[in-house]
Amino acid sequence: MGMAESGIEQIGVAEVVVGLVPASHDAQTLEAAISRIVEFTPPVKAVLIHPPYSANGAYPPYTGTQWRLVANPQLAQDPSSLAQSLGDSFRVIFDLTQRLGGRACAIIASDLSTVTSEWVPLLLQPIVEEQFDLVAPCYARHPFEGLINRAIVYPLIRALYGKRVRNPLGPDFGISSTLVERLATTPTRRVHPIASLATEAATSGLKICQSHLGPRIFPPMDWTNLSSLLAQVLGALFLDVERYAPHWQRARDSQPIPEFGHPTFVAGPEGAVDVTRLIESFQLGARNLPEVWGMILPPSTLVELRRLAKHDAAGFRMPDETWARIVYDFALGHRVRAINRDQMLRAITPIYLGWVASYALELDNMAPEAVEQRLEMLCVAFEHTKSYLVSRWRWPDRFNP
């Protein structure tokens, strides 16, 4: 902390700030990523804040460039409490950006081995040169990666707030000082620095764009931790749904946002994907959790889920409208506290796995363009079903389909 403080004092002011929040503090990976990032020469004074990785505190000097490097031990990801630790790290970078008087900051929280020298300009230039307030990331699109984003986050944010932000939860962002200031002045208990970024920008009328960053390594799947992950992500998301209710009830349809860089695709696995385990998880949930689901979902949806549980892989398809209504019902259940919030968010896991199975079966050997069309259909279903959420939100007691 003392090292970071003295570094900041010496620098004084900087135009842009780049913060690294890696999952691993492996010295070699960090050093290699930093040397790739500083290959880009910014036209203005820039500060790169990274976690300490050298045991003796000695770092290679990057003299003769606009870059100034600061090691800060507060930047860290904790896998057991990912949302909380990432949020805390984001706040540290926001705070330093404000103290240095920066016009913009970029935060990189993905696996550093995929970070190239192009990431920083792609995240910062739209803000510095074109006065955007938020640059969201777009990664090379693989059909089976970022599934929580594909299934829930992107369609929900798009349908509610009317902006087609592909990865509203980043985790790599470019953020203007205006947006940093807005988030800094809001009480910490009300906004999550990551989950609320896109929604805060969209509801405040700030300019949003997205940059194609290329491939990203997604963390490996941890089956036992999935429900906890869903609870963390959806908890923050649903709190925003409650907070921004007056805004999204007025928003209609959705608009595309400007894009920078070139979209790339990653082909899915060749051959059929084994979804037996996913379907079994869904069926186990349908057998054991009808009482819990019954406190959140209306009877018609429960009947649909019970019917779906009788199918094997050959006929296992979850209609988009059903899935959209389920997500909306859980958002409403979260608001009215139908049951304990954490239990409720964890109870969605078997239904989510059912959706993943249905989605994987539909995408079997599909071309990347067709995969994008399939995702578009899901988003349109969320937009069409939004009136259902609005009705239930306004009259949660009276409206019972």
Added chain:
Amino acid sequence: MWDQVGQTLNESTVRILSRLAGLLPGMLALIVAVLFSALLAWLVASLLRRFLVGVHFDEQLERWGFSSIAEWSPQQSPAQLVTRVVSWSIVLLGFVLGLAAFDATLTSELAFHLFSYLPNVLAAIVVLLVGSMVARYLGRNVLIEAVNMNLQYARLLGLGVKWMVMVLTIAMALEHLHIGSGIVHLAFGILFGGIVFALSLAVGLGSKELVSRSLERESARGAVAETEQPFRHL
């Protein structure tokens, strides 16, 4: 002789009538006390009913997970149940106070015992309410987590936890009421131990194959999950 009989009868009649006359003010006081308490009970009940309906007490109770209370409530309404309990308690209190008019010593002793027992009843009610809430919460939590961990015996685990907490709660409530504490201790020990033993048997012997299949499948899946499954959720 007939005169003596007549005199004795007259004296007995006078004694009975004088005793009855002595009781009359007490009876009157008791009737007044009961009537007054009934009137008060009706007033409190109507106000309480209106308040509970206003705050959607029945719906709230269902939301908090006490839907089963409605099943044994009059007209399937827990608000009605609370109202009746409160109003009958007021009538009972009026009756006890009315009894004081007959024999101050006897009734004050009765009232003393009744009132000194009341905190135990209240404590038992609180223990039961809190215990059933905790039992439901823990039972549901275990059920959801077990389902998410793909355990085939998830329901059994959830029910086991729920009823273990319930048995503990009922034993604690009976202890507060001083009802057969020795028997309760013994019965609780036998029942609680029995549930644990039954669960161990169910998991260890009865569901041996089921559990071993489930565990084998889990361990096999854990090993292949990262290499074979193409899904990434974040």
